[in-house]
Amino acid sequence: MKVLELKNVSVRYKTGEKTVNAVENVSFHLEKGETLGLVGESGCGKSTLGFSIMRLLPKGTKIDGSIKIEGIDISSLSDEEMRQIRGSKVAMIFQDPMTSLNPILRIEDHFVEMILTHRPELSKEDARELAAKALEDVGINRNRLKDYPFQFSGGMRQRVMIALSIVLNPAVLIADEPTTSLDVIVQAQIMELLEKLTKEHRTAMILITHDMGLVAEAADRIGVMYAGHLVELASKERIFTNPLHPYTVGLLRSIPNTDVNDKELRYIPGSPPDLSNPPEGCRFAPRCEKAMKICWEKEPPEFEIDGTRVKCWLYGGDQNGTD
Numbered sequence: 001m002k003v004l005e006l007k008n009v010s011v012r013y014k015t016g017e018k019t020v021n022a023v024e025n026v027s028f029h030l031e032k033g034e035t036l037g038l039v040g041e042s043g044c045g046k047s048t049l050g051f052s053i054m055r056l057l058p059k060g061t062k063i064d065g066s067i068k069i070e071g072i073d074i075s076s077l078s079d080e081e082m083r084q085i086r087g088s089k090v091a092m093i094f095q096d097p098m099t100s101l102n103p104i105l106r107i108e109d110h111f112v113e114m115i116l117t118h119r120p121e122l123s124k125e126d127a128r129e130l131a132a133k134a135l136e137d138v139g140i141n142r143n144r145l146k147d148y149p150f151q152f153s154g155g156m157r158q159r160v161m162i163a164l165s166i167v168l169n170p171a172v173l174i175a176d177e178p179t180t181s182l183d184v185i186v187q188a189q190i191m192e193l194l195e196k197l198t199k200e201h202r203t204a205m206i207l208i209t210h211d212m213g214l215v216a217e218a219a220d221r222i223g224v225m226y227a228g229h230l231v232e233l234a235s236k237e238r239i240f241t242n243p244l245h246p247y248t249v250g251l252l253r254s255i256p257n258t259d260v261n262d263k264e265l266r267y268i269p270g271s272p273p274d275l276s277n278p279p280e281g282c283r284f285a286p287r288c289e290k291a292m293k294i295c296w297e298k299e300p301p302e303f304e305i306d307g308t309r310v311k312c313w314l315y316g317g318d319q320n321g322t323d
């Protein structure tokens with residue numbers, strides 16, 4: 001069952017005179033319980049996609065295409081209806097939980113307010129009990145409900161955020177760099193927790209990260225973004241064993257390697273284009289070892305090769321093209 005469906009989603013930010021084409025024509029869906037890893041360099045539009053699904057983009061931002069959560073097109077909802085969906089059907093956790101926790105409110109107040117907004121039929125007592133259970137689910141003692149956010153370590157705060165985001169059992173969870181600010185041991189614990197909870201609750205998750213190692217562990221499918229485009233989408237196995245897009249190949253080469261014979265870390269030379277003035281043709285062409293004449297002239301369409309969706313002219317031509 002499709003719990004999330006994006007069709008031709010484009011997002012344009014307005015900054016003064018400039019328009020930033022942060023996301024362009026992105027389509028994918030998520031099945032119940034599935035984890036999609038969304039990877040790519042800083043600035044490629046990963047977070048923008050997350051915020052689009054939450055409908056939390058700055059005023060004046062133009063969004064085209066359609067986003068459906070459990071079949072509901074969110075663009076047709078009023079602000080109040082969207083508020084009801086946020087938290088109950090779709091939730092988001094961030095790199096720094098302090099940005100979402102109010103420092104002057106006890107943990108309990110965060111939960112009670114959230115729960116009662118969505119389930120006004122519950123008593124405060126019931127809401128507190130739900131909160132205590134959610135906290136225990138993430139390995140925190142219920143008596144810490146009375147504490148304030150600053151009384152928790154970074155890893156514990158992230159656990160609190162996870163508990164808050166899943167207490168109403170949303171169908172979709174967007175985790176935006178959820179472990180980036182944590183040390184490696186805590187990172188692993190948080191990822192383990194996210195995997196356990198999403199499995200138990202059959203929550204579909206979008207795991208946004210620039211860390212290929214993280215998606216290698218946690219994702220079922222991987223979407224690779226470059227300069228606002230989804231350039232490759234495939235199962236995790238396909239991405240790691242048979243990457244098709246030259247950018248994906250470059251990302252994989254830049255994963256630190258423990259092989260003693262291959263200690264060299266290879267970065268992709270160059271940098272992504274200015275999204276307020278993207279180049280004609282393929283946005284990756286200026287950095288691509290395999291760029292051909294057509295890549296500079298015409299934006300590649302998406303081709304499908306053995307279940308992999310790839311936006312690259314290498315897979316075009318008459319025999320493979322679907323354009």
Ligand SMILES: Nc1ncnc2c1ncn2[C@@H]1O[C@H](COP(=O)(O)OP(=O)(O)OP(=O)(O)O)[C@@H](O)[C@H]1O
Nearest residue numbers: 013015020022041042043044045046047048058275
């Ligand atoms: N509010 C905004 N106004 C204007 N431009 C923005 C805004 N937010 C993001 N952008 C631009 O949109 C593009 C995509 O940014 P986004 O944060 O979605 O990328 P990202 O892949 O999540 O990067 P990071 O990993 O650094 O968060 C970037 O060029 C960024 O500068």
